[in-house]
Amino acid sequence: MSHALFETAAGYALFSVSLQEEIGQKTKSVQESISDYGKFSRIVKLASFYPFKDAAHALENANDISEGIMNEHLQSMLDLAFASNKKSVVLSVEDRALAGAIKSGVGIECDSSERALEVIRGIRTHIEKLLPDLQDGDVERAQLGLGHAYSRAKVKFNVNRSDNMIIQAIALLDQMDKDVNTFAMRVREWYGWHFPELYRLVPDNNQYAKVVQLLGDKSKLTDDILPTLSELLDDNEILAKNVLDASRSSMGTDISPIDLINISNFASRVIHLFAYRKSLQIYLSEKMGLVAPNLASLIGDTVGARLISHAGSLTNLSKYPASTVQILGAEKALFRALKTKGNTPKYGLIYHSTFIGRAGQKNKGRISRFLANKCSIASRIDCYADTPTTKFGEALRGQVEERLEFYEKGSNPSRNSAVMAKVMAGLAAEGEVIGVQDESIVHGGEVELSKKDKKKKDKKRKSDVMEVDQSIVTESGELVKKDKKKKRKSDADTTMDIDTSISKKKHKKSKEVAADAAAAPIIGDATPATSPVKEKKSKKDKKANA
Numbered sequence: 221m222s223h224a225l226f227e228t229a230a231g232y233a234l235f236s237v238s239l240q241e242e243i244g245q246k247t248k249s250v251q252e253s254i255s256d257y258g259k260f261s262r263i264v265k266l267a268s269f270y271p272f273k274d275a276a277h278a279l280e281n282a283n284d285i286s287e288g289i290m291n292e293h294l295q296s297m298l299d300l301a302f303a304s305n306k307k308s309v310v311l312s313v314e315d316r317a318l319a320g321a322i323k324s325g326v327g328i329e330c331d332s333s334e335r336a337l338e339v340i341r342g343i344r345t346h347i348e349k350l351l352p353d354l355q356d357g358d359v360e361r362a363q364l365g366l367g368h369a370y371s372r373a374k375v376k377f378n379v380n381r382s383d384n385m386i387i388q389a390i391a392l393l394d395q396m397d398k399d400v401n402t403f404a405m406r407v408r409e410w411y412g413w414h415f416p417e418l419y420r421l422v423p424d425n426n427q428y429a430k431v432v433q434l435l436g437d438k439s440k441l442t443d444d445i446l447p448t449l450s451e452l453l454d455d456n457e458i459l460a461k462n463v464l465d466a467s468r469s470s471m472g473t474d475i476s477p478i479d480l481i482n483i484s485n486f487a488s489r490v491i492h493l494f495a496y497r498k499s500l501q502i503y504l505s506e507k508m509g510l511v512a513p514n515l516a517s518l519i520g521d522t523v524g525a526r527l528i529s530h531a532g533s534l535t536n537l538s539k540y541p542a543s544t545v546q547i548l549g550a551e552k553a554l555f556r557a558l559k560t561k562g563n564t565p566k567y568g569l570i571y572h573s574t575f576i577g578r579a580g581q582k583n584k585g586r587i588s589r590f591l592a593n594k595c596s597i598a599s600r601i602d603c604y605a606d607t608p609t610t611k612f613g614e615a616l617r618g619q620v621e622e623r624l625e626f627y628e629k630g631s632n633p634s635r636n637s638a639v640m641a642k643v644m645a646g647l648a649a650e651g652e653v654i655g656v657q658d659e660s661i662v663h664g665g666e667v668e669l670s671k672k673d674k675k676k677k678d679k680k681r682k683s684d685v686m687e688v689d690q691s692i693v694t695e696s697g698e699l700v701k702k703d704k705k706k707k708r709k710s711d712a713d714t715t716m717d718i719d720t721s722i723s724k725k726k727h728k729k730s731k732e733v734a735a736d737a738a739a740a741p742i743i744g745d746a747t748p749a750t751s752p753v754k755e756k757k758s759k760k761d762k763k764a765n766a
Contacts, residue, residue, distance in 0.1 A: 229362035231271035288317025312336035517613030546592035
């Protein structure tokens with residue numbers, strides 16, 4: 221190597237390297253010479269330094285380097301530094317992708333081997349001393365500023381930033397479902413020692429916690445509490461009366477005031493958790509309506525968010541085929557079935573959809589496959605559409621409903637092309653910009669072929685078949701006459717014709733060979749050659765006699 225390129229937060233530095241034969245040897249002396257600035261300064265010397273114009277220019281170059289792209293600033297520096305002797309230069313570059321871009325763009329030979337990395341490691345260690353114009357701490361401050369700007373830009377231009385909110389929300393929602401269920405059961409067990417009959421009278425956990433907070437000590441209840449209690453129980457006065465009667469004849473134990481205070485405080489916490497879970501569900505629905513409206517309209521907010529969370533992002537989900545979406549979430553069962561050679565799972569996360577629950581037992585696998593196909597289409601529309609809309613999701617949901625009716629009643633479902641054409645025509649009528657290749661779709665025309673076109677297509681197929689059959693017979697040596705009014709012969713008849721024509725051809729050839737052998741002159745005691753046809757006949761006669 222003759223030179224080394226080092227990218228700093230302040231600019232590009234180009235160093236000339238000498239004694240490169242010793243660089244890269246993993247000996248103790250070489251390692252000490254790299255660590256020692258006095259020895260390393262004899263090996264590496266600064267050739268040129270190209271500073272960046274400002275922070276934005278530095279961020280632009282940092283983004284290009286991270287993607288393996290040679291910036292115009294770096295190209296102009298290399299062209300100016302090696303204007304005359306590019307062929308004799310070997311440039312040490314740390315990033316292999318950047319080295320390839322420099323070699324293809326400028327024509328300079330680049331080296332990213334271990335000895336080149338050793339040189340760059342030494343430059344990074346003594347960079348403040350090798351750049352005399354910079355003061356102490358300038359490199360660190362430039363690195364800190366560029367690092368913050370680079371991180372902000374990556375977060376800002378993250379295509380999955382909206383998906384991340386959905387992923388975090390659905391993860392919190394699932395965790396809260398488990399926690400709220402556990403806490404509600406703890407309230408039931410705790411208060412059940414005092415009022416065990418309330419367990420069956422109020423099955424809903426949220427209502428149970430509210431009733432516990434209202435009742436308190438059952439021995440102090442009066443008829444004045446009935447209006448408030450019936451309001452908590454969805455205005456069910458009969459149930460409120462039953463609760464009050466059960467409290468007067470309850471077989472539960474007495475409770476101390478301090479225990480009652482703790483139970484009431486815990487019940488209020490559970491009530492707040494239920495309220496927060498409800499608000500979180502509303503937040504998730506709003507985010508799904510912005511990020512994946514068609515998927516949410518098709519399969520629901522919760523199941524759609526779980527699919528996005530399991531895939532990692534909406535972009536990843538849109539790249540999955542329908543077969544992967546169908547078993548997404550059932551990977552453990554899938555690999556266990558492949559290992560044991562058993563039946564693979566029919567559904568994963570989409571099992572929680574209402575469509576699969578409504579389908580019959582024999583149709584669950586079929587409807588799950590169809591639903592996964594529609595989910596794949598909806599996710600791709602949501603990922604790559606410019607303006608969010610729910611029209612496609614509603615149309616796909618209608619298709620799934622039609623498919624369910626087809627399994628139950630046998631009614632014909634509508635075709636996907638016709639449904640999509642109808643939706644796109646509706647969007648075009650409303651003035652929304654959509655990309656359509658066929659104008660007939662925009663104007664509401666049918667995508668299917670007309671009956672005349674179908675007849676022409678069928679006639680053309682039949683004529684092609686007739687021509688192929690005739691070409692096969694002519695190659696065999698005999699043309700079979702066909703009447704247009706009669707139907708085409710079967711494959712067995714055509715193969716028999718081909719076999720008979722081939723046997724006639726062989727028989728004719730054997731007769732010619734026999735005639736040539738009979739016309740041959742007899743030399744000495746030699747007998748004339750016998751024909752192969754006679755030999756074959758004699759063999760057949762022997763077999764028949766045997």
